[in-house]
Amino acid sequence: MEYIAVFIAAIFPGGLVAFDNDVLQSLPSFNALRIYCAGIWHNAVLCALCVFALFLLPVMLSPFYKHGESLTVSDVPSVSPLFGYLSPGDVIVSLDGIQVHKPSEWLELAAILDKQNSETSNSSLYLGGSRRFHHGKGYCVPISLIEEGxxxxxVENQFVCPGDLTAFRTMPCSNAALREVSVCLDAKDIVKLSKCGDGWVTTSDTDSKSDCVCPQGESCLQAMQSPGVSWTEITYKRTSSQNCSRLGLDFTTSNCLGTFVFVGDLIAMSHSVHLTAYQPRWLFNFFGKSFPNILERSLTCTFHVSxxxxxxNSLPVYYLDGESILESSLQSFTWLSPRKKKKALQVCLVGGSLLSFLAFFRIFLVGLPLSRRW
Structure with missing residues (x-):
C-alpha cells in the first residue's frame, strides 16, 4: 500500500487506496480481483444499508411520528399554485373526496383525475367560445340559493361572472328534467354542499353521487371551466393549534377542516408541493416536522449515488476499477496466451469506453430540454 486519501465530492465523502502495482501483479489473480472489487463491494453494501434503513424508517421514527395515516405538507414553494392556500404542517385529507395517505397516492390520484378530465373533455358540452362544463362533477344547490345568485x-360568447364568483349551470342529465339555469355563485359555499353526478372518483361502485338526482328543493349544478383545466377539491386540516393536532380527532367534526377548489393543470399542481407521509405526534416536536423528509431524501440520495x-466503476473503461477487474478476470483464462489476453483487454476497453461515452452523451445531453442545451 502506497497511500490512503480521503476526499469530499460535493457533500459526499469518499476515499481511495493506492497499492504498489508490482506487489499486486505478484498476487494470485483471485486475490487481486478481491482488492479491485473492494470499492464496488462497499458501495453495494451501502446501497443495501440505505434500502434497509428506508424500509425500517417508519418503525424507527414511530415514537415521534405517525406514518401513512395522513399526508403532511412539508413545503410549498412560492411558484406553486397552492402557495397561500396550504402551509407547511397542514394535513391534506382528501383530493376530490378520496383520502390520500402517501405522496405516491397523491400523484397517482392526480393522474387519474387528470386522465378522467381528458377523457370527458371530448364529450363535454360547449357553451360558446372556449367555455364548457364537464360531465359528472356537480353539487346539489338549493333553489333558494340559485334564485339569490x-x-x-x-361577453364574446362566454358567460362571465363579476368578482370572484364562479359560473354554474345545470347538468345535462337524462333524469333531471329541470330548466337550464346559468348563475354566478361563490365556489367556497358550493363545495360544502352535497355532490351529484358521475364524475367524482369514488372507492365504491355503488355511490350516491353517481347520478344527478338531488333532494327536493335542490338542483344539480356544475361549474363551467375552460378546456384543459381540472376542477378539483382539496380538503385539508390546519395543525397550527393544539386542538387541531390532537390524535384521534374526527375529520368530519373538526373545525380545523378547510376545503378549496383548484382550477388548472392538475399534474403540474401535484408536483409543485412537497409532501411527506410522516406527521409529528405532538405539536412541538424536538426533531421538527421536516426531519423525516430530510432523512428520507438523504438516504434515497445516498442510495442513488452509491x-x-x-x-x-464496474464498466470496462480506461482508468476505472472496471479496467483492473477485467484484466484480473482475464488472468483466470489459462488457455489464452498473454498476447491474446492483452488484445482481448484492449478490445473490451475500447468498446466499453466508446459505448459508455455514447450512453452518457445520450443521457446527459440528448435528454436535456432544448432551453438547457448549448
Missing part, C-alpha cells in the same frame, strides 16, 4: 353576462458508483 347573480346573473352573469355574455448505486451510480457501483455501475460506473
Amino acid at each position: 347573480l346573473k352573469g353576462n355574455m 448505486l451510480a458508483l457501483v455501475l460506473l
Whole structure:
C-alpha cells in the first residue's frame, strides 16, 4: 500500500487506496480481483444499508411520528399554485373526496383525475367560445340559493361572472328534467354542499353521487371551466393549534377542516408541493416536522449515488476499477496466451469506453430540454 486519501465530492465523502502495482501483479489473480472489487463491494453494501434503513424508517421514527395515516405538507414553494392556500404542517385529507395517505397516492390520484378530465373533455358540452362544463362533477344547490345568485353576462360568447364568483349551470342529465339555469355563485359555499353526478372518483361502485338526482328543493349544478383545466377539491386540516393536532380527532367534526377548489393543470399542481407521509405526534416536536423528509431524501440520495458508483466503476473503461477487474478476470483464462489476453483487454476497453461515452452523451445531453442545451 502506497497511500490512503480521503476526499469530499460535493457533500459526499469518499476515499481511495493506492497499492504498489508490482506487489499486486505478484498476487494470485483471485486475490487481486478481491482488492479491485473492494470499492464496488462497499458501495453495494451501502446501497443495501440505505434500502434497509428506508424500509425500517417508519418503525424507527414511530415514537415521534405517525406514518401513512395522513399526508403532511412539508413545503410549498412560492411558484406553486397552492402557495397561500396550504402551509407547511397542514394535513391534506382528501383530493376530490378520496383520502390520500402517501405522496405516491397523491400523484397517482392526480393522474387519474387528470386522465378522467381528458377523457370527458371530448364529450363535454360547449357553451360558446372556449367555455364548457364537464360531465359528472356537480353539487346539489338549493333553489333558494340559485334564485339569490347573480346573473352573469355574455361577453364574446362566454358567460362571465363579476368578482370572484364562479359560473354554474345545470347538468345535462337524462333524469333531471329541470330548466337550464346559468348563475354566478361563490365556489367556497358550493363545495360544502352535497355532490351529484358521475364524475367524482369514488372507492365504491355503488355511490350516491353517481347520478344527478338531488333532494327536493335542490338542483344539480356544475361549474363551467375552460378546456384543459381540472376542477378539483382539496380538503385539508390546519395543525397550527393544539386542538387541531390532537390524535384521534374526527375529520368530519373538526373545525380545523378547510376545503378549496383548484382550477388548472392538475399534474403540474401535484408536483409543485412537497409532501411527506410522516406527521409529528405532538405539536412541538424536538426533531421538527421536516426531519423525516430530510432523512428520507438523504438516504434515497445516498442510495442513488452509491448505486451510480457501483455501475460506473464496474464498466470496462480506461482508468476505472472496471479496467483492473477485467484484466484480473482475464488472468483466470489459462488457455489464452498473454498476447491474446492483452488484445482481448484492449478490445473490451475500447468498446466499453466508446459505448459508455455514447450512453452518457445520450443521457446527459440528448435528454436535456432544448432551453438547457448549448
